[in-house]
Amino acid sequence: SSMNTYCGIPDHMKMDSTLIKDLADVAKDYALLQGVLMRIQETPNSSELVTYAPFTLFPTPVPKEDFFQAVAVQTHYNTLVDKISRDPEFLQDALASTITVDDFTAKLFKIHEQILKEGRSQSIVLGLNRSDYMLDQREDGMSSLKQIEINTFAASFGGLSSRTPDVHRHILKVAGRLEESQRIMDNNPAAGLAAAVAKAWELYGSERAVVMFLVEECQRNIFDQRYIENELWKRNISTIRKRFEDVWKTGSLDQDKRLFVNGQEVAVVYFRNGYMPQNYVSEQAWDARLLMERSLAVKCPDISTHLAGTKKVQQVLTRPGVLERFFPDQPQVVEQIRATFTGLYTLDMGPEGDKTVAMALASPDRFVLKPQREGGGNNIYGSEICQVLERLKESTERMAYILMDKIHPSPAHNFLLTQGTPLQISNCLSELGVFGAYVRQGEDMVQNECVGHLLRTKSSNHPDGGVAAGVAVLDNPLLV
Numbered sequence: 172s173s174m175n176t177y178c179g180i181p182d183h184m185k186m187d188s189t190l191i192k193d194l195a196d197v198a199k200d201y202a203l204l205q206g207v208l209m210r211i212q213e214t215p216n217s218s219e220l221v222t223y224a225p226f227t228l229f230p231t232p233v234p235k236e237d238f239f240q241a242v243a244v245q246t247h248y249n250t251l252v253d254k255i256s257r258d259p260e261f262l263q264d265a266l267a268s269t270i271t272v273d274d275f276t277a278k279l280f281k282i283h284e285q286i287l288k289e290g291r292s293q294s295i296v297l298g299l300n301r302s303d304y305m306l307d308q309r310e311d312g313m314s315s316l317k318q319i320e321i322n323t324f325a326a327s328f329g330g331l332s333s334r335t336p337d338v339h340r341h342i343l344k345v346a347g348r349l350e351e352s353q354r355i356m357d358n359n360p361a362a363g364l365a366a367a368v369a370k371a372w373e374l375y376g377s378e379r380a381v382v383m384f385l386v387e388e389c390q391r392n393i394f395d396q397r398y399i400e401n402e403l404w405k406r407n408i409s410t411i412r413k414r415f416e417d418v419w420k421t422g423s424l425d426q427d428k429r430l431f432v433n434g435q436e437v438a439v440v441y442f443r444n445g446y447m448p449q450n451y452v453s454e455q456a457w458d459a460r461l462l463m464e465r466s467l468a469v470k471c472p473d474i475s476t477h478l479a480g481t482k483k484v485q486q487v488l489t490r491p492g493v494l495e496r497f498f499p500d501q502p503q504v505v506e507q508i509r510a511t512f513t514g515l516y517t518l519d520m521g522p523e524g525d526k527t528v529a530m531a532l533a534s535p536d537r538f539v540l541k542p543q544r545e546g547g548g549n550n551i552y553g554s555e556i557c558q559v560l561e562r563l564k565e566s567t568e569r570m571a572y573i574l575m576d577k578i579h580p581s582p583a584h585n586f587l588l589t590q591g592t593p594l595q596i597s598n599c600l601s602e603l604g605v606f607g608a609y610v611r612q613g614e615d616m617v618q619n620e621c622v623g624h625l626l627r628t629k630s631s632n633h634p635d636g637g638v639a640a641g642v643a644v645l646d647n648p649l650l651v
Contacts, residue, residue, distance in 0.1 A: 190346075195228055195586060195594050198342050202226070208331055208338060208645065224331055224394075225644035227628050228586035230339045230355060231601050233648035237306055237316045238624075241605045244507045245621035247498075248302050249607040251508065252323055253616075254497040255484065256296070256475040259287055261496070265487040266478065268519045269543060273571040275448040276481060276543050282461050283474045289465065292428045296611040297371040297439065297471040299364050300480075301326035301604045301625065304511065305578040317513040317578050319602065323472050323480030324446040324545065329360035329606055330398030331645055332625040339647045355647055360606040363622020365402030367608035370618055371469045372408055372438045374610070380438035381409040385463075387444045388414060396443055411435060415445070415456035422462050430466035439469045446477075446545040482541050486515040486573040514576035518569045527574050528564045531556055539575045547642070552577075552634045582631050587644050601628045601646060624648070 202208040202223040255261060262283070270277040302321045306314035336355045343352035372382055382403055384396060400410045413432055421433040430437040440463050444450050451457055464474050478484070487493060489512050494505045516527040531538050540551035540559060551559055551572075563569040585599045604625035610618040629643040 191228070191586065192594060194342055194346060195588055197345050198226070198228055198338060199223055199588060201341050202338055208334060222590050223588075225587065225589040226335060226338060227599075227644055227646040228342065228588055230343075230647040230649040231583055231585060231599070231626060231628055232651045233601070233603065233626070234306070234314055235650045237304075237314055238603065238648055238650055240316050240510075241302070241304055241603055242621050242624070244511060245300075245302060245605045245607040246609075246619050247504050247508055248321060249298060249300060249609040249619050250504075250616075251488075251494075251497055252298055252300055252321065252476060252479050253296065253609060253611060255479040256473070258497075259283075259475070262475065262478055262484070265484050266481065268570040269481070269483045271570065272567050273543050276478075276483075278451075278457060279474060279478060282457075282464055283478055285461065286464055286474055291473075292465060292467045293469055293473075294613045295371055295374050295469045296473065296476070296609075297367060297469050298323065298476055298607070298609045298611075299326055299329075299367060299441075299471055300607040300609075301329075302607065303602055303604045305580045305600070305602055307513070307578045308581045314581065316511055316603075318511040319578065320482065320485060321480055322545065323476050325443045326604075326606065327392060327443075328395055328604075328625050328627075328645065329364045329623065330395035332623065333359045333361040333398055335645050335647050351649065354649060356650070358623050358647075360623030360625070361398040362402055363608055363620060364606065365399045365406075367610050367618055367620075367622070368399070368439055368441060368471070369403060369406050369408055370610045371471070372403075374612055374617070375438035375469055377436060377438060380436040381411050382439040382441060383432060383437045383468075384410060384412045385418070385440055385442045385444055386412050386414060387450070390443075399441075411437075415451070415459045418459040418463060419455040422459060424462065424466055428465065428467040430463060430468040437466070437468045439471060440466075441471045448544075480545075482543050482573050486517060486575075488512075489515045513578060516574040518572050518574060520567060520570065524569065525564075528560050528569065531560055531574055532564075537577055539577050541573050541575055542571055550634070585628060585646075587628070587630065589644060598631045599628045600631050601626055602643070603648065 208224040208226055266276065266280060270280045300321055300323050303319045304316050305319060307317045309315050336358050340352045340355050368382060384400065403410050418432055423431050425431065445460060463470060494508055498504045518524045518527055535553055535556040538556060540556045542549055560569065580600050582598045582600055584596050586594060587597050605621060606623045606625065608618065608620050608622045609616065626646040626648050627643040628646040633642045
């Protein structure tokens with residue numbers, strides 16, 4: 172097999188299986204030796220093992236035009252998310268049907284309503300987003316950038332993706348491809364994300380106050396977070412890691428609504444946990460979330476920004492005239508954003524939703540059925556769409572889902588290096604993520620930037636699931 176088969180490098184370089192194995196060993200050893208791609212893995216006896224995070228042996232070719240289109244539109248997506256979060260009427264209308272059937276979204280919305288009733292305590296808004304795309308293969312052979320979703324809550328892998336360029340540069344050098352190794356772009360989302368957190372901390376105005384990472388009990392992806400923490404420590408900004416339980420037990424607000432957790436004033440709450448129903452194991456967890464939302468601390472994200480990232484809002488945004496609501500005098504911005512949309516369809520009760528159901532049942536392989544959930548592994552495909560919709564087509568429960576056109580990326584070959592998995596060539600699909608960071612104080616947008624990218628690659632045998640779900644692996648784009 173030629174190297175061109177899997178990473179877009181000239182095909183005069185033939186690579187036998189022994190060389191591939193040697194390169195894989197070099198890659199894994201380099202990742203561990205340099206401490207660049209690390210994660211926690213649970214062992215059969217329930218102990219924890221520090222190992223390398225899964226990654227591709229070679230970078231994956233990505234068309235330059237599509238890559239730079241995704242980068243160019245990111246600041247507009249930042250602005251869009253911020254505008255949605257400040258438009259309670261829009262959020263109410265967009266989520267009206269969803270909150271009647273989806274308990275999780277309804278509980279989030281209840282907190283949102285309480286904050287609106289009381290009035291927001293903090294005028295500083297911090298947004299760390301990641302917009303995810305696939306390249307849809309068109310009939311004319313060209314690719315088209317199409318958005319899968321935008322993550323406004325705990326957008327991960329900004330840390331580890333800051334180090335994957337080093338790994339692939341090293342592998343290409345060892346493989347004798349110095350020229351191609353120099354085409355791997357620099358990428359440091361961790362620094363850009365941390366800079367936005369640091370700006371929010373600075374605007375908060377207390378050197379004593381800390382940045383609190385709100386985390387899970389067991390965090391396999393802790394090293395990804397540590398990169399951002401370390402960037403903050405470089406700026407002499409103290410960080411702490413706390414769980415919902417810790418906030419409930421030791422958290423309090425003073426008369427000015429300043430948040431204290433275990434006696435420490437919190438300037439910024441950076442949520443890395445709280446986007447799935449199972450993260451709220453008790454009512455105390457919900458109480459802790461409300462306490463933080465009511466506080467003077469800057470929340471990343473705050474409750475309205477969390478809701479702005481729901482699947483239902485994404486679907487409503489594709490309706491005619493909706494983007495114009497947020498960019499009334501900026502037709503070029505509307506055009507840039509709309510160009511990334513794929514088909515998204517409502518399942519609300521009524522003729523339009525009935526049409527969506529009929530369309531999905533007639534051609535299930537053309538679509539993806541998406542619930543209002545984050546974290547990977549939740550989407551429904553193929554014959555399972557028929558099973559779900561046949562059961563729910565006359566029920567209001569169908570309103571908890573949206574339907575999306577299935578994106579058809581062009582597959583490539585690569586080797587996926589995963590702990591405990593045999594080395595073999597795989598037919599792979601890739602997903603491009605672009606990180607955005609913004610800070611607003613009152614009406615003043617202090618910072619609005621695209622701060623890096625992420626490429627995740629998985630076997631085409633798996634329709635759904637990310638790196639955290641154990642399906643995809645980290646990758647780098649090689650622009651072509």
